[in-house]
Amino acid sequence: MNPRRVDAIVDLGYGVLIFVSILLIVSVGTLVGLAFGLGVLISYALHVGWKMARFDPEWMSRAVEEAVEKTVGEQVDAVQEQIETVDQRIDRRPREEEIEDLLEETGTDETEETSDR
Template identity: 85%
Template structure:
């Protein structure tokens, strides 16, 4: 038998079962019909996953690969942003520190002031 024909028959069968669940909801009661309909929908979802895996075996790996790429991209982006913020903070701290030539000037001024104070005594 042709696989596409079998899949079409199965899909029609699921359609009939969903119709039966609607009829059960109307005639027997909501609880029975909903339980039957939920079972049909879950089995149909499993059937679709099986069909996708059979016709396109790489679809699951492609979906996982895409999800992993997006997650890694977001994580790396967040980490790069955090590192950039830390670098900016360090740069600000470095800019606040006195430079070597400023320290030398302050030392010279202090030494000069102390010599003047000592000579005034």
């Protein structure tokens, strides 16, 4: 059998099961229909995952890899911004030599004022 035909038949079967769940909701009760419909949707999700893996076995690896790259990239960008902010704060602070020079100038100015009196 042609795999595409089998997939089409299975997809059609899932559609019929979803329709049956709607009929169950209307005729039997909401709880039974929802339980059946939820089971159909979960099994359909598994079927789609299996189908994707069969046609392209690397799709899940690529999807996970892309998601991880995106997440890590965003986190690295955030950390880089924080590092740049800290660097800017550090650059604004006076250096030890500048402080010593200011203290020496202040000390020299005070000494001259005291000797002038």
